[in-house]
Amino acid sequence: MPSVGTSPARADAVAKVSGTALYPGDINRPGQLHLKLLFARRPHAVIRALDTSRAEALPGVVAVFTAKDVPVNEYGLILPDQPVLCGPGSANAGADRVRFVGDQVALVVAESEVLAAYARDLIRVEYEDLPVVSDARQAIEPESPLLFPEKGTNVFCSYRIRKGDAVAALRQADVVVEGEYHTPLQEHAYLQPEAGLAYIDDQGRITVVVAGQWTHEDQEQIAHSLGLPRDQVRVIYPAIGGAFGGREDMSVQIVLALAAWRLHQRGISRPVKTVWSREESIIGHHKRHVFHFRTRWGATRTGRLMAAEVDIIQDGGAYAYTSTKVLGNATLMCTGPYEIPNVAVDSRSVYTNNLPGGAFRGFGGPQGLFVAETQMNKLAERLGIDPVEIRQRNLLTEGALLSVGTPLPPGISLQQVLEACAERSGWKRSASGWMRPPARQPEPRPGRNVRRGKGFACGFKNVGFSFGAPEKCWATVELRGATEIEEVTVRHAGAEVGQGAHTAMAQMAAEALGLPLEKVHLVVSDTAETDDSGSASASRMTFMAGNAILGAAQQALAKWKAEERPAVARFVYRPPATTPYAPDTGQSMPNFAYGYVAESAEVEVNTDTGEVRVLNVVCANDVGRAINPQQVEGQIEGAIVQAHGYALLENFVMKDGQVLTPHLSTYLIPTALDIPGHVESLILEHPDPQGPFGARGMGEMPYLPYTPAVIAAVREATGVWFDEFPLTAERVLRGLGKLD
Numbered sequence: 215m216p217s218v219g220t221s222p223a224r225a226d227a228v229a230k231v232s233g234t235a236l237y238p239g240d241i242n243r244p245g246q247l248h249l250k251l252l253f254a255r256r257p258h259a260v261i262r263a264l265d266t267s268r269a270e271a272l273p274g275v276v277a278v279f280t281a282k283d284v285p286v287n288e289y290g291l292i293l294p295d296q297p298v299l300c301g302p303g304s305a306n307a308g309a310d311r312v313r314f315v316g317d318q319v320a321l322v323v324a325e326s327e328v329l330a331a332y333a334r335d336l337i338r339v340e341y342e343d344l345p346v347v348s349d350a351r352q353a354i355e356p357e358s359p360l361l362f363p364e365k366g367t368n369v370f371c372s373y374r375i376r377k378g379d380a381v382a383a384l385r386q387a388d389v390v391v392e393g394e395y396h397t398p399l400q401e402h403a404y405l406q407p408e409a410g411l412a413y414i415d416d417q418g419r420i421t422v423v424v425a426g427q428w429t430h431e432d433q434e435q436i437a438h439s440l441g442l443p444r445d446q447v448r449v450i451y452p453a454i455g456g457a458f459g460g461r462e463d464m465s466v467q468i469v470l471a472l473a474a475w476r477l478h479q480r481g482i483s484r485p486v487k488t489v490w491s492r493e494e495s496i497i498g499h500h501k502r503h504v505f506h507f508r509t510r511w512g513a514t515r516t517g518r519l520m521a522a523e524v525d526i527i528q529d530g531g532a533y534a535y536t537s538t539k540v541l542g543n544a545t546l547m548c549t550g551p552y553e554i555p556n557v558a559v560d561s562r563s564v565y566t567n568n569l570p571g572g573a574f575r576g577f578g579g580p581q582g583l584f585v586a587e588t589q590m591n592k593l594a595e596r597l598g599i600d601p602v603e604i605r606q607r608n609l610l611t612e613g614a615l616l617s618v619g620t621p622l623p624p625g626i627s628l629q630q631v632l633e634a635c636a637e638r639s640g641w642k643r644s645a646s647g648w649m650r651p652p653a654r655q656p657e658p659r660p661g662r663n664v665r666r667g668k669g670f671a672c673g674f675k676n677v678g679f680s681f682g683a684p685e686k687c688w689a690t691v692e693l694r695g696a697t698e699i700e701e702v703t704v705r706h707a708g709a710e711v712g713q714g715a716h717t718a719m720a721q722m723a724a725e726a727l728g729l730p731l732e733k734v735h736l737v738v739s740d741t742a743e744t745d746d747s748g749s750a751s752a753s754r755m756t757f758m759a760g761n762a763i764l765g766a767a768q769q770a771l772a773k774w775k776a777e778e779r780p781a782v783a784r785f786v787y788r789p790p791a792t793t794p795y796a797p798d799t800g801q802s803m804p805n806f807a808y809g810y811v812a813e814s815a816e817v818e819v820n821t822d823t824g825e826v827r828v829l830n831v832v833c834a835n836d837v838g839r840a841i842n843p844q845q846v847e848g849q850i851e852g853a854i855v856q857a858h859g860y861a862l863l864e865n866f867v868m869k870d871g872q873v874l875t876p877h878l879s880t881y882l883i884p885t886a887l888d889i890p891g892h893v894e895s896l897i898l899e900h901p902d903p904q905g906p907f908g909a910r911g912m913g914e915m916p917y918l919p920y921t922p923a924v925i926a927a928v929r930e931a932t933g934v935w936f937d938e939f940p941l942t943a944e945r946v947l948r949g950l951g952k953l954d
């Protein structure tokens with residue numbers, strides 16, 4: 215009865231389809247109060263005074279909390295640089311400033327949501343505005359205003375890679391392609407905006423029911439800000455309506471816990487609930503980072519890469535969030551999956567008064583790979599070499615050194631994904647290399663000037679935490695029964711964010727134990743029931759959870775055979791260690807595993823209207839082993855649709871630190887009418903030597919090559935290279951010289 219490699223219905227499918235699944239916003243407890251947040255709504259200011267008296271005097275208002283109520287008024291996943299609440303009276307220096315429009319200033323707790331919102335609007339805040347820094351390229355200038363004057367600079371992270379001598383090699387190259395690229399913000403736009411409920415549980419723990427990506431990290435950050443030991447805080451995830459990196463950082467977690475705990479101290483032990491509106495969600499959580507790149511790549515006449523030089527400025531927004539890690543990934547990915555003997559990369563993260571940048575599917579990979587793959591497509595064109603062929607000549611192979619001076623771990627399948635995608639997309643291979651006939655153009659029709667093109671890109675995506683970040687994953691397996699195993703309980707903290715992780719975990723447990731899936735029962739996503747399994751991010755959950763569950767299952771089986779009843783085993787999986795960038799050279803072992811991908815896109819551009827339609831996508835993914843092929847296909851299609859929004863539609867507009875597109879009526883995400891006409895998902899299974907059943911991670915990978923493939927296709931259709939996107943009709947017409 216194999217489980218791995220089959221596609222049983224998802225464990226949560228019926229509840230989600232029938233509407234019985236409870237998301238945080240659906241959960242209510244008797245006697246609950248309602249919390250509303252006062253957001254700063256101004257990008258840079260000092261709060262001189264805060265008057266909450268009118269709000270507090272309103273009947274039905276139970277409490278108003280401000281900075282002075284926060285025991286340790288700082289938090290942050292990587293650096294604790296963000297106040298929980300901004301305002302005077304805080305022991306933490308710098309907490310009296312607001313640095314972006316979504317900074318949180320006060321909490322109102324009232325008998326109803328309407329009352330809480332009404333009272334919030336009665337709070338008077340006296341702001342003294344400060345100069346706004348809204349462009350990261352200006353923020354690095356010495357005369358720029360500083361967000362954190364005590365730091366003396368807006369630059370909060372920088373990396374430097376030096377391999378060989380890029381400057382000398384660029385002088386010797388037969389051809390050099392220069393480029394300047396800008397990548398846009400993107401909103402996660404998960405179906406379910408932030409929401410949650412906090413209460414004191416029967417053991418006196420402050421319990422927060424919320425949607426996140428890492429229960430134990432939420433617990434840690436809440437405990438830190440409240441100045442409490444971890445075990446006094448409990449975090450539970452019910453159904454989660456999407457995450458994509460957008461729930462990696464705190465939103466409602468700390469303020470909910472703070473309110474419930476402070477009320478409890480005043481003798482009011484009532485649950486506190488909050489639900490953000492879509493607008494609050496859009497200004498209240500981080501976005502995909504804006505990046506600015508300048509680069510030069512050099513190659514021989516035969517298309518062998520000689521050198522790449524890349525300069526990167528990342529707009530971190532007002533607080534660090536995961537910027538430093540996202541920058542690390544972009545710094546590695548910006549030279550693509552190629553063997554390049556000479557590389558120089560300089561990168562920096564910069565504070566501005568924009569919305570914070572943070573984790574979003576691909577984690578810096580999409581930005582870095584857009585640059586690498588567009589540079590490759592331009593080099594191919596310049597040299598008159600087919601774009602697949604030029605990649606063929608430069609792909610990283612076993613033992614070849616990355617820019618950081620170490621090889622990829624064994625099991626590289628770039629060649630296989632390239633071949634699979636190219637062949638399926640119409641390329642032919644002969645003695646002279648890969649070739650594709652030019653796109654067939656539609657018959658011209660009066661009033662409908664459309665041109666077609668096809669583009670290609672490939673890439674890789676790390677699996678798991680990078681650059682020395684501690685990486686481990688916990689699981690237990692319990693076997694119950696008398697003579698035969700009747701029931702299996704798997705405990706694991708991993709978040710089911712909608713990707714199907716829990717179904718895949720149950721399948722892997724069943725397979726490891728040789729039992730039918732129905733016998734496996736999961737206890738998940740509750741810090742009181744499980745230990746730390748790490749986050750649902752970095753394409754890591756199948757790989758990490760699978761290895762942890764496999765380890766626990768094997769030990770539990772051994773105990774079962776030794777007649778232990780119940781047979782219980784705990785296992786913590788630790789992958790091979792990674793190391794951080796060395797300061798001057800970038801030398802490192804960045805990651806312990808990767809997945810590989812190649813993608814083609816065929817587009818049709820209406821040169822009168824500027825509309826770009828994507829007709830066909832072929833996406834070849836080496837997933838190592840498809841634990842659940844249908845879910846793998848779902849991830850591929852979902853990633854492509856999300857990348858389609860990024861490449862073509864989603865035009866997030868900020869001006870002077872203010873968001874001009876705070877609704878889904880102005881920030882347009884793809885609908886069924888916009889998405890690619892046809893997506894062909896090719897699933898390759900070249901096992902990762904360390905993956906559970908050979909599985910690699912794959913949730914982010916198909917997203918990465920989409921934008922450069924579409925941009926190359928638009929180039930073939932129109933003759934124009936777009937170095938900035940999204941390719942809205944306006945941008946396309948401007949590129950075609952049809953708008954002033």
Ligand code: MOS
Nearest residue numbers: 459574575751752
């Ligand atoms: Mo994801 S961007 O690794 O949460």
